[in-house]
Amino acid sequence: MVYGSEGRRDELQELGGRLQGETVTRFAAPADREFFAITRLRGRVFVGAGRLGIDVVEEGTVTTSKDNVYSFTLFANDEHLFASGLHEAARFVDEGWLASEFTH
Numbered sequence: 001m002v003y004g005s006e007g008r009r010d011e012l013q014e015l016g017g018r019l020q021g022e023t024v025t026r027f028a029a030p031a032d033r034e035f036f037a038i039t040r041l042r043g044r045v046f047v048g049a050g051r052l053g054i055d056v057v058e059e060g061t062v063t064t065s066k067d068n069v070y071s072f073t074l075f076a077n078d079e080h081l082f083a084s085g086l087h088e089a090a091r092f093v094d095e096g097w098l099a100s101e102f103t104h
Contacts, residue, residue: 032052035048036048039074041092046081048073051070051086052067066083066092070084072085079093
C-alpha cells in the first residue's frame, strides 16, 4: 500500500510502477511493507517503509537500504536524503547517516 508519491511534469513515480514519457516500468513490492513516501537521490529511487526503514528500488526490485530509521516522510536534494517519522529525523550524506531523536 502506498500513502504518498512524488512526481514532476515529465515523470510520475508511484510504488509498483514508474511512468516516464510513454514507458511504464513495473516493480514488485515486498508483501510485508507499507510505503509512506517516495523520492529520488542521484538517480536512485527510495521509498519510506515507516517503522521498517528505507527501501531502494533498483532494476525492478525493492530491497532494504536502511532498517533502523523511521521513514514516514522522505525528501532529497542534490546532496542529501532526509527521513523523518515518529520522534526521529535522519540525514544521509556520503559518509553515512546522522540521526536525532526528539521527545516531548
